[in-house]
Amino acid sequence: MYKILVINPGATSTKLSLFEDEKEVISESIEHSVSEIENCKTIMDQLPFRKKCVEDFLKRYNISINELDAIAARGGILPPMKSGTYQVNEDMVNYLKTKTRVEHASNLAAVIAFELSKNSSKGLPVFITDPISVDEFIPEARISGIPQLERHSLFHALNMKIVARFAAKELNKEYEKCNFVIAHLGGGISVGAQRKGLMIDVNNATDEGPFSSQRTGELPMGDLAKWIFKNMHSYSKNDVKSTFVGKGGLFAYLKTASLKDALKLAEKDEYAKLIVEAMAYQVSKEIGGMAAILGGDLDAIILTGGMAHSDYFVELIKRRIDKLGVVMVYPGAYEMEGLALGALRALEQLEDTKIWEGENIL
Incomplete structure (x- = not known):
């Protein structure tokens, strides 16, 4: 022992x-x-x-x-x-x-x-x-759209990798032979395509992908550039950063970073319900994109992280993705x-x- x-x-x-x-x-x-x-x-x-x-x-x-x-x-x-x-x-x-x-x-x-x-x-x-700095990107995943900015691999590697091992064991398959789309649903949201043990693409949870409890995720670039230039003399660098990471996402819309509190608001407020559903919508869209990267060859889609404790939120996602493959849920973090x-x-x-x-x- x-x-x-x-x-x-x-x-x-x-x-x-x-x-x-x-x-x-x-x-x-x-x-x-x-x-x-x-x-x-x-x-x-x-x-x-x-x-x-x-x-x-x-x-x-x-x-x-x-x-x-x-x-x-x-x-x-x-x-x-x-x-x-x-x-x-x-x-x-x-x-x-x-x-x-x-x-x-x-x-x-x-x-x-x-x-x-x-x-x-x-x-x-x-x-x-x-x-967190695990990097297994395929070459095309690094291309952003302009050569001055390369995409980087930063994600919830520890939790996503261990739940993939749990899923492989549950499926009675070898970990290194499985293909998974894995979504970590926490304060930041990472959605990645893992092929045969390697995370070949994943959104950077700080500035890409779905919005989360306190992060904006991807934003419309044209309007973002206009907003920054318009407010550059009114905001410090830290102010701008905290707008995107810390005060974005659910918090920006509903003044709470708690999914539990947001769901309570959604029971009686249509706007709050829309925001929660929009977050699930964006997660589903990201999962679909990662499934396409794997050519639809999936052993399972894995949902994990703190927000996966919410059956309601999980169902909002599952109803859009369940035709893509088996959905397995591991709520919480297994660090x-x-x-x-x-x-x-x-x-x-x-x-x-x-x-x-x-x-x-x-």
Whole structure:
């Protein structure tokens, strides 16, 4: 039996779990105070108190670092890389500390885990699995419409990849032989075409695809350009960014980022109902496009993420796409399982563990 510690930092919390093989036996989500977060100028300034949270967790449950067989850490904002499980090394840690292009809490995970592993007497391995920067695009997926702007692969890789593995197992098929359209329905919405284990195309949930709870998704480019030039002296760069990511989507229309609250409004308000249905409409349209990329050769369409908990919202999507293929629903996020199972596959040598080779690894 393998014991695996899982570390998954979020913006204001740190999720921790202990897995014994595939079973999660201990789980906590530790909330951090606003003052703790705001007193840190950079993400890496949070390292001391985040690391102490993990050490306290181990003490609380009387877990020795020497009992562990591996630490599974959430992958940070790394350069484009193939999916899979990577062993964390000094070069990766240094990149996350000093070179990553985006300040994000996930950058802390591998750094914390690597530092903890040094206290082990047996050379404790540290792994990351399917970070957000997974890039498996086919060449034509990179073309945007003008050569100055290339499309980039950024999506909810960890959750989408693990639910694809769940679906393949449920279908009694090999993961690497399946074709899926996968829609992660959360604060951002990622819809991707996965062919034989590779996500060959996916919308960037920050600025492409359907609108979500707080993000605008794709916008009419001509009108967008006019709006930006008209308001460029009234808005700061951060104001403009927050209009599209943070204050867009459901929030812009209904002043709530909660699908649950939006659905309550929709029960008595036709406008709210229209907005909810429009979001489902756009998700369905994106799924149809990804199905076309796969030539209609689908093993299943997978719906996952927090909004997949809503049977009503799922049905709004299914009624438009169910003729495209089998629809499988995995509500919520399975990040902790994805990390633990990635490390377990590495420990059991069920797949080749990848080695970090620096910034140009594709």
